[in-house]
Amino acid sequence: MTLFANKVAFVTGASQGIGKATALILAKYGAYIVAVDISKEVERTAEEIKQLGRECISVITDVTNRERVESAVKTAIKQFDKLDILVNCAGIVSSSLLLDLPEELWDKTIDVNLKGVYLVSQAVSKEMVKRRTGKIVNISSQASKVGEIGNGAYCASKAGVNALTQVLALELAPYNINVNAVCPGYTDTEIMQKVFEIRGPIEQMTPADYEKDLLSQCAFEAYGQT
Template identity: 45%
Template sequence: MDISQFPSFRLDKKIALVTGGSKGIGLAMACALGLHGANVVIASRNVGDLKKVTEEMSRKGLSFSWIQADVTDKESVQLMIEQIIQQYGRLDILVNNAGMNIRKPLVEIEEEEWDQVLNTNLKGIFLVGQAVAKQMIKQGNGKIINISSIFGGVGMPFQTSYAASKGGINQLTKVWASELSPYNINVNAIAPAYIKTPMTGAWLQDEERYQEIVKNTMLNRIGEPEDVAGPVVFLASDAANYITGHILYVDGGWTAK
């Protein structure tokens, strides 16, 4: 066995885009990619968050840049990709992460709330994925990593719109993997359970709810943003070149019970 031919987890000189990359899971994944050598572009609607995070990461030696973009707007998405190509000449890795949640019982969800979640979580994933795929087809390679959730396959109260969007992401991932494989483009998804982030912070303040979630995992704890760092580096690296169309659950054993 020639171990010199084993693939590397390094991402040196790779250009990576992380949408929703200024906080929470997105920021953790962006940092992980940067620590493994990638030049990372983070995108968000909030310029203040983007500037603050980019400056902080630069002081820590990570190569970060930022672009303000609205993933629900096709023109904004197209401009984002054009700016990246103009600056770097290529785009090797997409972490399609931007998302949101509105937790309400089925009978209380307003139509505009449904639209808001689906537009961000599903339409946004589609628009960014489509624009990036066109560029990666030109290049003849690339890695697309969609961020899903265990609720794309597991039912839980108050997650109607969120679960619908994440189930859609799972199917998009499989379809895109099939369509883009002839162009040497790998498409996979990461599906976390509850992770401690600004988006889940208030929800996890309820002690009874917190303990119920912990009991659903085999590891008996809530996830941390850093728990998603290894999986995203793996799927972005050459070590995952023979993996496509896969939904990688990062859930402390929740879905295995």
């Protein structure tokens, strides 16, 4: 339970879904958490983490806003002095065929999913560079690698995250900062409720053996659903 002892993790999108599960798991394994989200619900995540006996602060921040992102990082440094881990998890889906895709929806999706990763990574990695150490994990998507009907802006934003991850990995390696992306498949969170009404076909496409899969077990444990 001490894999991340004394590490400080800055997790965006921590109000719910994958971001919340990530924050809870990191805390469970010893990390101090900076839980960041545009939604006030992030305060609830912080409460749950404190109940695990770990230190946590919640910061309500829009990852598309440079000033607010920089202020969130300042708050984190003031509280914990350092940042060891960044998980860029905040994201939105946009569901529309290209022929109907409104420009505002394209802009918003690219802003949150791609510009958000750029802004948060830049602000956090400036702190990591000072200490010559850090780990950054960007939550991309399988959708970055295959085309999905009705998901043009989302697929493009996540492909951008992959490219940005590769560049950051190269640029930050000299400072001993590792940058990786994870590409989850369909995961049953709130975001998916907005897109898919039919679970059956998705479940058939998804290889899952919860008894053998360590991460799923951790997530289930974190949510108290073992």
